[in-house]
Amino acid sequence: MVRIEAPAGSKTNVTLPDGTKVWLNAGSYISYTPQFGIKEREISLCGEAYFDVAHNKEVPFLVKSETMQVKVLGTKFDFRDYPSDKNAMVTLSEGKVNLTNLLSEGDSFIMLPSDQVILNKAEKSIQKRRIASREAIRWTENSLYFDEEPLRDVLNALERSYNVEIALQNEALDTLKFYGAFKVDEN
Numbered sequence: 129m130v131r132i133e134a135p136a137g138s139k140t141n142v143t144l145p146d147g148t149k150v151w152l153n154a155g156s157y158i159s160y161t162p163q164f165g166i167k168e169r170e171i172s173l174c175g176e177a178y179f180d181v182a183h184n185k186e187v188p189f190l191v192k193s194e195t196m197q198v199k200v201l202g203t204k205f206d207f208r209d210y211p212s213d214k215n216a217m218v219t220l221s222e223g224k225v226n227l228t229n230l231l232s233e234g235d236s237f238i239m240l241p242s243d244q245v246i247l248n249k250a251e252k253s254i255q256k257r258r259i260a261s262r263e264a265i266r267w268t269e270n271s272l273y274f275d276e277e278p279l280r281d282v283l284n285a286l287e288r289s290y291n292v293e294i295a296l297q298n299e300a301l302d303t304l305k306f307y308g309a310f311k312v313d314e315n
Contacts, residue, residue, distance in 0.1 A: 130164070133157040134175075137291025139268070147182035148189065151268045155210065155288035175288075176208035178265050181223075195247055197228040205239075206264045210288075213281045216247040219264035229254055270312040282306045 134140040134152035141151045146165035150158060156175020161168070170190040181189045183202025191198045193209035195216045203223025209216035218227055220239045227245055229235035231252040239245060244259045259275070266273040272289060274282050280302050283294045289312050296302060 129159045130162060131157055131159040135291075136288050144182075146184060146187075146189075149180040151178040153177065153208075153267050153288070154291070173207055173209065175210050176206070176267070178204075178206045178268055180204050192230075195229070195231050195249055196245075197230055199226045199228075200224070206261075210284060212284050214249060214278050215281060216249060217244065217264075219244040219259065219261050221261040221265065266309070267312070272310040272312060274306050274308050276305045276307060278302070279304045279306050282308075286310070 132140070132142050132152065134154055134156050136155045139151065139153055141149065143149050144164065146169055152158065153176035156173070156177060158177060159172045160170060167187065169184070169187050170192065173191055173193045179191065181200050181202050181204070185201050189200045191207055193207070193216060194211065195209055196218060198205065198207060198218055200223065203225055204221040205225055206219045206221070218239065220241055220243050222241055225239045227237060227239050229247060229252070231247070231249065235254060242258050242261050244257050244264065246255045248255070263273045263275065272285055280296070283296060287294055
């Protein structure tokens with residue numbers, strides 16, 4: 129397997145053999161077989177990545193995490209599924225994707241631009257909403273944007289981005305939702 133990684137505190141981008149561009153967020157990695165792009169285009173993801181998929185109607189592009197799978201022919205989308213987060217999320221910028229909830233059999237549907245799907249891992253349930261998809265990929269520009277996210281997921285994102293550990297003193301705060309923005313290149 130070929131593995132590309134962005135350690136905590138950093139980001140990276142790469143162009144895959146088929147021409148697809150991938151931006152990896154802090155603490156993330158993708159892996160794929162050396163035959164990628166010839167007869168198959170399948171990526172395993174742990175963490176968060178933004179994909180600008182090269183169009184190929186003959187060979188669909190598949191991204192799979194522990195909880196969700198996205199199948200496309202050519203499009204732009206953000207896929208986030210860190211093992212430590214309560215939620216997994218896919219946000220579509222352009223095109224169309226087929227999303228499958230791997231935690232719930234038969235839970236599959238089509239996403240359109242500006243759709244965001246949030247998978248609650250504990251409940252195995254999906255919530256779909258419309259958003260300004262630009263907000264979901266602010267991390268590619270060294271910004272973090274949070275819109276009604278669990279505090280634990282926000283703290284996890286800050287830990288990965290700044291390569292620090294954050295202790296939550298009051299566990300009751302873990303039930304709160306957070307809204308806000310951070311510039312990653314500021315301390």
